[in-house]
Amino acid sequence: MAINISNFLNSQFRKSKMSDFQDLEHIDGLSISTASANLYNNSRDDVVLFYFRDGVNYASVYTQSKIVSENIKWNLNLKNKKIRALLINTRNANAFTGKKGFLGLKEIAEELSLELTAKQKKDEQKPEKIKSNQILFGCTGTIGEPYPTEKIKNSISNLIEKIRYTQNKYIWIKAALGIMTTDLSPKLAMEECKIGNTNINIYGIAKGSGMIFPNMATTLGYIFTDADLSSNILKKLLKKNIETTFNAISCDGDTSTNDMVSIFSTAKAKHNKINNINDEKLKDFDSSLHKVLLNLAKRVAADGEGASKFVTVNVRNSKNQLDAKKVAFSIANSPLVKTAISGLDPNWGRIVMAIGKANVNINLNKLSIKIGHIKIVEKGQLLSSYIESDAQVYMKEEKKIDLFIDLNMGNKNFTAYTMDLTKKYIEINADYRT
């Protein structure tokens, strides 16, 4: 299962053309290198280094699981507001690896900070010492296996050799490929926006998903911008925008051991200082960040393991947001709804059942349901005009299935993103380690 840029160009690329990806190019102050630490015992790139030569402000949100991976413990321990590098490895989640796993990261961070300090001395006019507590880690893969500290440590020289101070589309794709586990496509997104009159870039990569069920995936998302924002503002922006994006996909993984979404700002763009999140000048950045996060989150959902359909669950006119979210996820997480979709069966009875089990007070006499443009239930009544074969045709022909549930009880909405449940899912997960 070698995944590297050339394999990708040769095989998967046939499915997703180069033009499917936006043109991520250069963000000042950031360098990307990818390498193989041979974690998969083949030549695929499995370690990715983001090196920030002048440091970055950053913010992260992490899994809500009671058992977190060692790298998340490491990250939470960092007291620095500025960091110098993000190192991501696949294949091994470094979860339930105990003290050894944590010490492995320490060893790697020490080696990496040493080699990066040497790199600074070579490349910079005013070199700075890089400390081990300025390294952030992302890990994803199997839980409970010994962390391959040595292999990763041995890949550092290679990663550092590959550091270049300008980036292009290919290196972004390589980075997105390098963090994949069972994903089928790399996930990239970008937006351009303005803070005041200054042009700002927001780039991001993500890996899914894997698991199409809630709270189970290792989702990693990394956003990079040249804006000059404080860690505090980055934190607020990230928290605000994560709810309707990465936390709105049913593989949101908000309780896996390893989930992590981070934003890094290199501060290379020169714009007016932003002192608080309500600053008018931040509006465009805010909505562009939302777009990048949503774009990535949808790609994660659409690439859920074994998925044949991308599904949006649009719950409308709920009394409050929480109820809308509960109903949306109850449907999005229902294996019966998801298997019906994979079977191209407009089995709206299962949607009703999923609404029923959401533990939300609803008024059946107000409930309306549409699959795509096809009205099925209106104000609690199955429409006599409903022709099942219409819905079947819609489900067969569309790659993206939209479910609309109107509760007609208020004005709050929530949209959840998910995919269907197929035999392929079982295949992938029954054989994950073999």
Place this chain on the structure above:
Amino acid sequence: MAINISNFLNSQFRKSKMSDFQDLEHIDGLSISTASANLYNNSRDDVVLFYFRDGVNYASVYTQSKIVSENIKWNLNLKNKKIRALLINTRNANAFTGKKGFLGLKEIAEELSLELTAKQKKDEQKPEKIKSNQILFGCTGTIGEPYPTEKIKNSISNLIEKIRYTQNKYIWIKAALGIMTTDLSPKLAMEECKIGNTNINIYGIAKGSGMIFPNMATTLGYIFTDADLSSNILKKLLKKNIETTFNAISCDGDTSTNDMVSIFSTAKAKHNKINNINDEKLKDFDSSLHKVLLNLAKRVAADGEGASKFVTVNVRNSKNQLDAKKVAFSIANSPLVKTAISGLDPNWGRIVMAIGKANVNINLNKLSIKIGHIKIVEKGQLLSSYIESDAQVYMKEEKKIDLFIDLNMGNKNFTAYTMDLTKKYIEINADYRT
């Protein structure tokens, strides 16, 4: 997909021998008849009538879903402490069928009570008029399709013709077959016990399962006894024993639209009057009832759609029962754990992940995990003595996979029952209506 006694004897019977079933025989005061109302458009029995010639005390527990089927609304409406008949149909859940579905039941109840009154006049020395509000209904099948009132009404004469006042093993199997939907085997269980010096029978049938995921199945369970117990005591006994039996299987369906477990007592056994649930004389009955319910619940779990393995999740030494239950269900409901089991992969990392997402405070340093007899993790440490291939052999050779999770934090236990997740599950549920 014709399922009737002869098909069963000819085909499925090869898998499950007659001797697999306990010898349910006669319970005084009860008659069973089964028929085909042609709900499946083939000859399989799809309606089952339990007729209680002298009435019975009874108690039921129902689904917790916010959307309940019309038959459950009907049942909850009955003000009678004594009922005269239980009529069960498959193929159509009578859920989301609105007023029409409810009125259908009313029509059927009226016809059935008329015909049963006529039967009383023919058979009884002191015939009693049977009223429509003395009929209890069980429904299971597809949600949202019009309820086949006429077809079921037309089957009543046939059901009444078939009434016999003695029962044997075959008629019990026919009844258990007659209430099946996607189940592969009929589910029957029995215990003999004593109240005082009097022999008492407790018989039961159930249908699953279907869906192996929580809160999604239509589970029906019906328990019959010749004990003489009030509705009030039956209610308390049922509530007390349901938690660790039908509510301990991950297809417990406690929020599907149709779930229902009932107990009926014909009061034909002559024993000392029982006035309250703490009466010493009730102990044997209580534990026997638990055995019957657990036996049926396990059969429901083991026959989950597409299941190849029956799985018990034994959580030990939790601080409190609720935590133990949360951890047990988090594992039992994890598609990743369940697919690993179907792939014969002792992926204990996924068990750790499922424990982590249970939202229970645990001390990792105290956690121990065994798969079957094989110790894997002890007090938070992966054992160096653990040999993965041992666990693989165990998983391959056993039909029943036991997972043991010791939290070592208290003395409360909970066991959940479930099955693995296979491609067959997807197949069944993607094609359910076709």
